[in-house]
Amino acid sequence: MAVVLREAWSMVVPDPNGRHGPLPPLMLALTFVTGLVDAVSYLLLGRVFVANMTGNVVFSGFAFAGAPGFSLAASLVALAAFLAGALAGGLLIHRARTHRGRMLQYALLAETVFVAAAAGVTLVSGTPYTGGVRFALIVLLGLGLGVQNAASRALAVPDLTTTVLTRTLTGVASDSRPAGGGGSRAGRRIPSAAAMLLGAMAGAAAVLHGRPTLPLVLTVVILAAASTVATVLARSDAPWTATLTT
Known part of the structure; x- marks a missing residue:
């Protein structure tokens, strides 16, 4: 248990001179954002995800098969x-060249713009979100989360992809000592799952209590704060800012 707690602490309060510097808590914040946004998209936009593309591929299969309640x-x-969004994120990342701080800064600024635009749509349109409003929200949020995923992939912070938990949770079990592995790194992996769970809970609670715009407004606040931090980090030349070579 002590090892798990130390690992978890290192995620929330990382060593500034470590290989990933201050990136882990920022990636946890983005994982929380994923839960918030997907709660909105699934509960209010009709069984569709804007971050979890595995779900959309499966939903497309359901729709092709004629299952009710799914929109192809x-x-x-x-x-x-x-x-x-991932394409746009890739262009921004390559513009940042080899500086991970600038990669994160560019991606977060772009994501903030897309999500802020989506929040604006919800504020002026009113619920329910149907027709063109629904698809405008899907597009804006999909663009934003695509940028986020491109950034998280390039930053390559272990166990912090910000959207995909399947491999992370698999590692908790398959890498554990009972399974013959060297250690599950549960203290690093569980916070990622917890962040998404809490984001989804917060988003769903707001929607179910009649505050459908709140999750996106909160998301914009978090992204704006993260963008501010990333802008400061973009000026750093610490070792963690160098892109990974392996």
Whole structure:
């Protein structure tokens, strides 16, 4: 248990001179954002995800098979928007060249713009989100989360992909000593799952209590704060800012 707590502490309060510097808590914040945003997309936009593309591929299969309650158009639009966002994120990341701080800064600024635009749409349109409003929200949020995923992939902080938990949770079990592994690193992996769980709970609670715009407004606040931190970090030349070579 002591090892788990030390690992968890290192995620929340990392060593500034470590290989990933201050990135882990920022990535945890983005994981929380994923839970918030996907709560909105699934509960209010009709069984569609804007961050979890595995879910959209499965939902597309359901829709093709004729299962009721699933929209093929919504799933495909979400996939296309996410891919476009990932493309934009890739362009921004390559512009930052080899500085991880600038990679994060550029990506967060772009994501903040997309999510802020989506929040603005919810504020002026009112619920329910149907027709063009629904698809506008899917596109804007898909673009933002696509940028986020491109950044998290390039930053390559272990166990902090910000959206995909399957491999992270698998590692908790398969890398454990009972399984013959060297250690589950549960203290590093469980906080990621907890962050997404808490984000999803907060987003769902707001939606179910009649505050559908609150999750996106909170997301914008978190992203703006993270963007401010990333802008400061972009000026650093500490060892963690160098891109990983392995």
